[in-house]
Amino acid sequence: MNAFHPAPSPEGRTAGPLARRDLVWLIVLGILSALIYAAAFPWRFPLLQLYDTPFIDLGKLTQHTRAGALNFALSILVLFVLYWIAYCRTGLSGKAGLSPLYVMGFAVLFFVILALTYPIGAGDVFDYMLGGRILAHYRVNPYTHSGADFLPDDPFAPYAPYFRHPSYYGPLWTLIAAGANLLAGTGDLLANLWAFKAIALVFYLADVGLIYLIMRGWRPERALGAAFLFAWNPLVLFETAVNAHNDVVMMAFVLLAVYLFQRRRYHGMMAAVVASALIKVGSAFLVPVFFLAALWALPSWRRRGSFLLSGGAVAASIGVLLYLPFWEGSQILTVGRRFGMFTSSFPTLLMLVLRWRLPQESAKAIASSLATAVFAAFYVWQLLKLRGNLESLLRTSYVLTLFFLLFICLWFQPWYIIWVMALAALLSEDAVRQSVLFTYGGHWAYVVYHFVWFWYVPIMNWGGTLGVHTTAVVTIFIWPLAYGVYRLVRRRRAGP
Numbered sequence: 357m358n359a360f361h362p363a364p365s366p367e368g369r370t371a372g373p374l375a376r377r378d379l380v381w382l383i384v385l386g387i388l389s390a391l392i393y394a395a396a397f398p399w400r401f402p403l404l405q406l407y408d409t410p411f412i413d414l415g416k417l418t419q420h421t422r423a424g425a426l427n428f429a430l431s432i433l434v435l436f437v438l439y440w441i442a443y444c445r446t447g448l449s450g451k452a453g454l455s456p457l458y459v460m461g462f463a464v465l466f467f468v469i470l471a472l473t474y475p476i477g478a479g480d481v482f483d484y485m486l487g488g489r490i491l492a493h494y495r496v497n498p499y500t501h502s503g504a505d506f507l508p509d510d511p512f513a514p515y516a517p518y519f520r521h522p523s524y525y526g527p528l529w530t531l532i533a534a535g536a537n538l539l540a541g542t543g544d545l546l547a548n549l550w551a552f553k554a555i556a557l558v559f560y561l562a563d564v565g566l567i568y569l570i571m572r573g574w575r576p577e578r579a580l581g582a583a584f585l586f587a588w589n590p591l592v593l594f595e596t597a598v599n600a601h602n603d604v605v606m607m608a609f610v611l612l613a614v615y616l617f618q619r620r621r622y623h624g625m626m627a628a629v630v631a632s633a634l635i636k637v638g639s640a641f642l643v644p645v646f647f648l649a650a651l652w653a654l655p656s657w658r659r660r661g662s663f664l665l666s667g668g669a670v671a672a673s674i675g676v677l678l679y680l681p682f683w684e685g686s687q688i689l690t691v692g693r694r695f696g697m698f699t700s701s702f703p704t705l706l707m708l709v710l711r712w713r714l715p716q717e718s719a720k721a722i723a724s725s726l727a728t729a730v731f732a733a734f735y736v737w738q739l740l741k742l743r744g745n746l747e748s749l750l751r752t753s754y755v756l757t758l759f760f761l762l763f764i765c766l767w768f769q770p771w772y773i774i775w776v777m778a779l780a781a782l783l784s785e786d787a788v789r790q791s792v793l794f795t796y797g798g799h800w801a802y803v804v805y806h807f808v809w810f811w812y813v814p815i816m817n818w819g820g821t822l823g824v825h826t827t828a829v830v831t832i833f834i835w836p837l838a839y840g841v842y843r844l845v846r847r848r849r850a851g852p
């Protein structure tokens with residue numbers, strides 16, 4: 357085929373005019389999205405003006421007004437509409453003729469615009485900075501020391517929400533945070549904010565690149581669309597560029613593990629998936645999934661037995677290597693201290709109802725144990741269905757992650773939905789639609805906790821805050837659950 361004469365499309369039109377039309381749509385929608393991002397976030401919440409004011413957020417900065425809530429909710433809604441139109445109208449939901457440079461150019465533009473915004477959604481980035489400073493500057497263990505140990509002189513502790521607690525994150529993240537603190541200057545607040553936003557950008561791009569590479573080797577006609585779904589997603593951008601959450605770092609290692617599994621590099625895969633759990637424990641339940649998928653992918657029981665030992669040794673070695681510099685006994689496993697924390701989840705609602713009749717600790721123990729038992733049963737069921745191929749690995753990882761976030765996670769936060777979106781982008785249109793709806797629903801957490809709670813205090817505080825948590829759970833989870841019900845009804849009507 358002559359390179360100067362594009363091949364005919366199935367509709368009989370040339371790919372050239374279709375590609376030009378798609379590009380026009382992409383540019384128009386990208387410009388509109390960029391303008392909305394700029395007006396809704398850095399224009400209203402400029403980082404350079406607000407960075408040295410401790411403990412401020414979306415609600416406080418807008419004084420919890422209805423106008424502030426409407427501006428946020430409407431901006432997010434319009435951004436999601438533009439995002440979905442771009443996906444459907446530009447051919448990205450099928451075989452697109454667009455260059456990845458256009459898609460990624462706008463994605464980086466959105467990120468840079470949003471990076472100019474103060475982290476209005478959560479102060480976790482200040483906890484990252486403090487943990488890195490404790491190791492890099494004070495040269496002590498951030499799993500046995502907290503920011504409170506260095507008050508009143510420490511410049512970061514007054515900004516960190518959990519300054520009284522040791523680090524909850526994995527040792528690989530602690531090392532990254534310490535490195536960022538050294539590079540940015542151990543006492544420079546603004547430089548450290550830029551440094552952690554830069555880390556978020558690097559790993560956000562790594563996530564997008566890995567999604568693209570995985571799909572290029574599996575379903576190349578969907579590679580650009582899959583990358584777009586993650587790169588342009590408003591929740592992914594908001595939580596990563598504005599709030600600088602480290603979930604994109606964790607997912608970069610999960611996606612790297614998928615990429616290595618695809619290429620049958622199973623020992624590297626084990627190192628990557630274990631590394632993800634040593635960034636943040638949220639991906640720990642995926643480690644056995646990858647391990648078992650690799651076992652099934654091997655052609656003989658002899659090789660499976662060999663990998664059982666060598667793959668297990670790789671996983672254990674990575675864990676020991678990264679924890680060893682911090683080891684001072686089991687007390688450094690601080691993540692376990694969060695198992696008693698509840699918010700924005702179905703287990704939270706159960707715990708609050710049980711608290712009417714039981715002491716708080718008993719109610720928490722019952723809710724936590726029941727959630728663990730349900731997840732354990734579902735987990736075993738999914739492992740029994742797992743096979744040694746890429747689609748089965750992705751499907752099992754996605755279903756487990758979605759189920760965990762919808763029904764099991766005790767302490768749910770909207771940025772956790774990044775985990776689901778990174779996996780859904782690689783899967784079917786049903787998984788994509790359900791996850792996009794979930795990411796949209798995640799923003800309602802901010803509307804409820806930063807605004808609605810302050811408008812209707814007696815109702816929201818009814819039942820020991822059962823009112824506000826019920827409102828949050830309904831507004832966040834109704835979207836993916838409704839789509840799940842729709843899928844079940846559709847499947848039953850279609851018959852066997």
